[in-house]
Amino acid sequence: MKTLTSLCAAAGALLLPAFATQAQGVGVASIGAVGGLHIPSAYVLGAGDAALSLGDDHDPQLGTYNQHRNYTLGFGLGGGVELFGRLNHTQNMKPGETKYVGGDISGNLKWQLPIEAAGLPKLAVGFTDQGGEAAVYFRSLYAVASDELGPLRWSLGYGQSEKSVVGKARVLDGVFGGAELRLWDTRATLLAETDGTRRHAGVRYYSPVLPWLGDSQVVGSVQRSFGGTDLAGKSADATSFNLSLIVPLQTDDATREQRSRSAAQAHPPLPALAASGNTPAPTRTERLATLHTTLRAAGLERVRVGTLGDNLVVEYENQRYLHNEVDALGIVLGLAAEHAPANSRRLHVITRKTGLVVSEASVSVPSYRAWLRDAAESSAVQATLGFGPLPGYDADAVQWERGSQQATHRVRVALSPLLNYTVGTEIGLFDYSVALQARTSVPLWTGAEAYADVVQRIDNSVLMEPGAAFANLRHRNGLQTLALQQSFWLGQHALASVGAGLYQYNTVGLEAEATMLVPGRNEDSVHLRARAVHLTDSSEVPGTFDASSASYRWRMSPSTWLEGGLHSYTDGSKGPALALTRWFGDVALQLFAREGGGNRFVGLELSLPLTPRQGMGAQAIQLSGNPRFALPFRTLLTSDTDKANAQRPNAVRPVDLSYKSEVELLNSGRMTPDYLGTQLPRLRESFYLYGRGLMPIH
Incomplete structure (x- = not known):
């Protein structure tokens, strides 16, 4: 050496x-x-x-x-x-x-x-x-x-x-x-x-x-x-x-700050908030009206603005910025802080999904304004940033100036690729079936929406043709799902979502998911999932039989989760599972191990958004991509008694819900205070990229 x-x-x-x-x-x-x-x-x-x-x-x-x-x-x-x-x-x-x-x-x-x-x-x-x-x-x-x-x-x-x-x-x-x-x-x-x-x-x-x-x-x-x-x-x-x-897979904070500076240089400096010359300062009503118009121009819906004493209150729903809810929150916080009426002390922002309140954040208006102009003021903003309801908050007591709780879009169409594949089997290097799924959803009442999934197969390899070795993995054309989904809060710490309808083309069934925040440890959560869609047609793709799971998620850090639980798998076997998830920006990498019926599988799953960071704004018909596309890979863990690492596509498959409430409503599990509190650089970046250009020049 x-x-x-x-x-x-x-x-x-x-x-x-x-x-x-x-x-x-x-x-x-x-x-x-x-x-x-x-x-x-x-x-x-x-x-x-x-x-x-x-x-x-x-x-x-x-x-x-x-x-x-x-x-x-x-x-x-x-x-x-x-x-x-x-x-x-x-x-x-x-x-x-x-x-x-x-x-x-x-x-x-x-x-x-x-x-x-x-x-x-x-x-x-x-x-x-x-x-x-x-x-x-x-x-x-x-x-x-x-x-x-x-x-x-x-x-x-x-x-x-x-x-x-x-x-x-x-x-x-x-x-x-x-x-x-x-x-x-x-x-x-x-x-x-x-x-x-x-x-x-x-x-x-x-x-x-x-x-x-x-x-x-x-x-x-x-x-x-x-x-x-x-x-x-x-x-x-x-x-x-x-x-x-x-x-x-992720963008570092220095790059986000550089993007903020570059976007800021494309616009005039942030206007002064006080009256200048002979021009009087905008009134409270004028400021709130401008704020409402600007938030709507940002493509948000269910926008309401009002005041509660010296607090500015803003409600919104986001179906446009689907990589991460932090982008929409950054736009709302930035625009609201800039348009807040004179003498506003604190800003309170309420995030909704399908009309349900899913997150509440608040911050000091003067501190946030100063930070938008100078990123060095981040410590002051961090000290005033809070999550959860304002003390004594009552929505009925708010003096709502502008807005409505009704959804703007009537029909939302989300396109997503579907991929079934095998790698390195005894008979094929790579076999695949790829299809396109179009999900059409319509909002109904608070927490409810109806949706339909239509699948069109695009291509598949020879070994996935009918009668071939992997024919059961070939995607099927037609109406895959037609269901009604209802989500609701059970108290302050449990979000439940229940669906009923037609699943897997020809079977009536039920789906249910519950996410429960652990009291005293709001970062940790318990997850229950169940599906009763029993099929008898063996030609269907795997993962479509009755299945359920119960797991506990320990948040080791805002970006790292360890989740363990018990599963009843789709093949009828039962056993434990352990998964370690690591987030890199909007990309998640999960390492997992599952056991059931004497089979042990290990693998990884890469999930990422397949949709523009800024998609279509709220309108009657809204087109988007998949906010969370998952690509898993697994392999059978061999042993002294089972030395053949063979393909077993139907074995030890966990419950796979058609409607994933954690993805649709809870920002893929990233709506907790510990996570949102680490996103200051992204909040500032999203304001300058997507919100700053919407502000009127005074």
């Missing part, structure tokens, strides 16, 4: 005048981890970063194939932890042949140790291909150290590998290490390394951050392996590539 450090230091000192600093970003190794060409490093993906990679590096000890691909998907979970999934696909194809032969799915985890000391490199431990027994091709445990010396980035580690089922392939076996050298200011690097069994050399390019691609970065590399042999002992050196897309 000391010898390598000394050599790297000497090389860095000699090359520093000729080379610039290390290229920004990290690369993804073909093994499925942040690192070099093939080996992992002690660096990890940043919290909230996702990495998608495609490459064709192949270990010759696994055999000779004319087709080989590596597909990896990784996430930075925060706390120095990164998780990668890898699909290795290998087969020999004859001209015109399409039959799938083989592949391997593996999971990789790395933890960067939280040790920071001057002169000490980054340290990490990790494993590859854990959890399976039937096809262990890439299993190893390792420890690695990495550091940067001027333009040089180096890594040195030790791995212990298991023999695979073929008996010879070994990954990260023994000492491994490598170096990466920046080539001037070209954003390219040279790499050389050994993984303990083969040597690799190549070149890598890091693109600049691409704003048009969500601030993503593309990283590509070409490499040559040396010293590899095939199963017959012959030399098997090869050239391969790897292409990665690094995607940030």
